[in-house]
Amino acid sequence: MLPRGWKKLLLNLQNKEQVLCPNCCSSKVEYIYVGDLKKRVGFQLVWCNSCKQGIRLSRVLIPNDEDMLSFDDEDEFSKRVPEFKVLN
Ligand SMILES: [Zn+2]
Numbered sequence: 001m002l003p004r005g006w007k008k009l010l011l012n013l014q015n016k017e018q019v020l021c022p023n024c025c026s027s028k029v030e031y032i033y034v035g036d037l038k039k040r041v042g043f044q045l046v047w048c049n050s051c052k053q054g055i056r057l058s059r060v061l062i063p064n065d066e067d068m069l070s071f072d073d074e075d076e077f078s079k080r081v082p083e084f085k086v087l088n
Contacts, residue, residue, distance in 0.1 A: 003087045006055050010046065026050035032080055033060070033068040040064065042071065047084040054084045 002010075005022025009029065012019045019029045028049035035042015040062040047054025062068050069076055 001088065002055060006046070006087070010057075013046070021048035021051060021053070023048060023053050024051040032077075033062040033066055034071060034073075034077065035060075035062055035068060037068065037070050040068070042068065045081060047082070049082065052082060052084040053087055055088045056086050 003022070009019050009022055013029075013031060018027065020027055021029050026048055029046065030049060031044060031046040033042060033044050042060065042062055044057040044060045044062075045054060046057075069080070
């Protein structure tokens with residue numbers, strides 16, 4: 001189960017709409033896809049850079065038009081993704 005507000009946020013992200021953090025209402029929400037570059041299957045992280053809370057979605061299909069990182073690209077991962085509290 002996703003915490004309150006995050007399901008709607010995901011829908012808005014999919015529709016490329018502006019999103020606000022369900023926790024602190026900041027617009028500094030970011031996401032990343034990480035997975036197998038060929039199969040385009042992996043996980044998605046969505047987090048707020050303001051309050052450092054977010055969610056993790058496992059076993060997602062990564063859309064072809066979305067940027068993604070490889071599972072083993074740890075350097076880039078640590079550059080792009082801050083420490084945040086996973087709510088789900
Ligand atoms: Zn926030």
